[in-house]
Amino acid sequence: MLFHVKMTVNLPQSMPAEQADELKRTEKARAQSLQKEGKWRHLWRIAGQYANFSVFDVSDIDELHSLISTLPLFPYMQIEINPLVRHPSSVWEDDR
Amino acid sequence: MLFHVKMTVNLPQSMPAEQADELKRTEKARAQSLQKEGKWRHLWRIAGQYANFSVFDVSDIDELHSLISTLPLFPYMQIEINPLVRHPSSVWEDDR
Amino acid sequence: MLFHVKMTVNLPQSMPAEQADELKRTEKARAQSLQKEGKWRHLWRIAGQYANFSVFDVSDIDELHSLISTLPLFPYMQIEINPLVRHPSSVWEDDR
Amino acid sequence: MLFHVKMTVNLPQSMPAEQADELKRTEKARAQSLQKEGKWRHLWRIAGQYANFSVFDVSDIDELHSLISTLPLFPYMQIEINPLVRHPSSVWEDDR
Amino acid sequence: MLFHVKMTVNLPQSMPAEQADELKRTEKARAQSLQKEGKWRHLWRIAGQYANFSVFDVSDIDELHSLISTLPLFPYMQIEINPLVRHPSSVWEDDR
Amino acid sequence: MLFHVKMTVNLPQSMPAEQADELKRTEKARAQSLQKEGKWRHLWRIAGQYANFSVFDVSDIDELHSLISTLPLFPYMQIEINPLVRHPSSVWEDDR
Amino acid sequence: MLFHVKMTVNLPQSMPAEQADELKRTEKARAQSLQKEGKWRHLWRIAGQYANFSVFDVSDIDELHSLISTLPLFPYMQIEINPLVRHPSSVWEDDR
């Protein structure tokens, strides 16, 4: 089950550099782990923005919420979610 | 070179059904041809919307513009384009 | 799996009254059938608006999209969808 | 009398963790008490958001305002209220 | 029970003048009847706009919805509703 | 001469409680004094919001500006002003 | 008493040229008459827009509303009104 997610990060400018670095390091580790598990199917940086477009492949909404709300950067992100279905013009049975 | 594209379709309600059907038929054929060529990498329907999220893989902006502006439904679509780059946390060298 | 849906209806003012009545009649029959099946869990009219808040209980996104996009009034509706999860402060195991 | 309420929480990032935890604990206790009394009929978390959709069942606007404005998190919430009526297509006499 | 209502009227420019005049005539009669009954407590024209601010005094939401949705101009109006309570700084027990 | 005013209050969360209380106390005294003088004709709390809808009855714009811009909470309020005229459907000569 | 007014004109594209010309001709005559009377103090075209910024000098809101709502182009204009007062830094007693 696919969800399109846009994440925009807003770290407070008062956050100490080490804290920001640590957050980004753990965020990256978590993001890579989820990608390898196949849950975080696509992860693209939007050029010129501190933001990404992602596609999650999860078994249900609970899993989606659990994955996103436990990301280290979650308290600093604005999240937009859109559920996806197969497009009738898609040539792939299952465009993951 | 990847571009994220959101397309929202607004067919005028006064358009005769045959004209709409013909437009959709040629749009579908064109979309499928571009997918098979590898130019239109992803095509997802946004659930509950007459809209899609797409990822185009083109050699330059001219090709992107040419592909989109010649779609049969182009005169009836609102288009939002975001250029993409590899995300630093991506596990794939080239997330197409 | 629950989705919160807001539907706002905009019938074109040029639509003949019989056509509008027929659309509303078939929409109502479909809405009631889906409620009885348990798919359309809640359906409230927003006071003073030609709009509703609904909660759908479906097995996956495909079913949600299929139910909504085949509603007779779908071509005349603006749709906003939000996936729902159990709230940590809910007293119900499963707030349907 | 039903009101649809969307609550979006924005805790200041400078708030000490203990204060935030205490606020959330008292908010939860209050929310559960109101649910058990039947005043707070539905409470769903919006996936990926620190926000909820709720339905309140109150005897009048004063009661609604009193319940919401005394919530421990009220000073940190953005509130959107919509009064609800029975939908003409509802199959339930009283969709609570 | 008081509700603040903003009504903005958009008559289609293609509507024949007699039809518009008839609509306005019946709207006026209905508005005056509701004012005399005490249901439509205040009715002010917003200067330079084809719009009004109103305050309705009704026994519940159903009555509010019923009054508004049966106005002759309802199909041509955009409606914004806000429930009201006594302001803690009001000098009147009941500011109608 | 009537003006419709919406006031939305945003006290900074860093303001000490005593300062906020003192501000609210002097605001209340000022609001009540203006109501008794007949300048501040209506004052309603918007349910669930730290905001009010008001109607001012002043002799000219200067008086309106002077009253509003000297309110103790003025530095913390967002203000929206709309001049009002008698509605052609009003049953009252002078709907104050 | 001064009001700042922005008027944006949207003539329907289906309007016959003669009707548009007649409307503009009578609008111009009316605008010039009001300027000569001193009611319409300033009238500037916004460059590149079919819109103007104006300042009206009227005795009360009723006169403002009456002047604006009887303009020949009123049914085709979007109007934004802001009441003005003397600026504390103005060097003129009365900046008309």
Added chain:
Amino acid sequence: MLFHVKMTVNLPQSMPAEQADELKRTEKARAQSLQKEGKWRHLWRIAGQYANFSVFDVSDIDELHSLISTLPLFPYMQIEINPLVRHPSSVWEDDR
């Protein structure tokens, strides 16, 4: 050459009162000097707002930018600029 300018001031609430007073004092002196030179043709306070509508009469864009960007309050202002031309319905050759 005329430009319409809207300036909205947002002084940070943490600014010490003396600093704010000093800023306003120098701003006022500068504004009055520019008015006397004929560069700042009109300056009106928008009622109920910490904002003004102004008309600048400058020899070119460079002068406009130079005047505005050196105002003492510039770092705290949101600025909207619209170039103006003579309105075809104006009765004045040169509406300054």
Added chain:
Amino acid sequence: MLFHVKMTVNLPQSMPAEQADELKRTEKARAQSLQKEGKWRHLWRIAGQYANFSVFDVSDIDELHSLISTLPLFPYMQIEINPLVRHPSSVWEDDR
């Protein structure tokens, strides 16, 4: 004197193809003539949009307004204008 202009074209879908073609042909001739005169310094198509970003180099606002408001497509365009000045970091004395 440079102005940055964004033009977005919205031809009504009911316009006959010949009329649209004729409009575009005369628009193109006019645009090319103005470019050759040096008035229309830059003209870029925004990819995927029926819109352009342009830079005009004119002697004053009157000339800008005159050029834009006499374009054949002007009645069908939404226009956004921003006056430009030399950027303090520019390496060119005069970035045309």
Added chain:
Amino acid sequence: MLFHVKMTVNLPQSMPAEQADELKRTEKARAQSLQKEGKWRHLWRIAGQYANFSVFDVSDIDELHSLISTLPLFPYMQIEINPLVRHPSSVWEDDR
């Protein structure tokens, strides 16, 4: 390959003057270096704004993102990017 970029700068008012000066100094050096290399083709200040319109000429999106995201002021800028193509009415083969 051309991209149109709007950059709006928001330095926090709490930033010490020396830090801001140093940031602006290094930003200027970087901007001038990129202009001399031909990557940053145009750089205009928007009059009255702490913002610029720019045109970048890069070999691909990666280069664009790399250039923008390493600017010293990047953490304090809001960025809007639009890919550009040759306009069909352009008189230049390559409007850089």
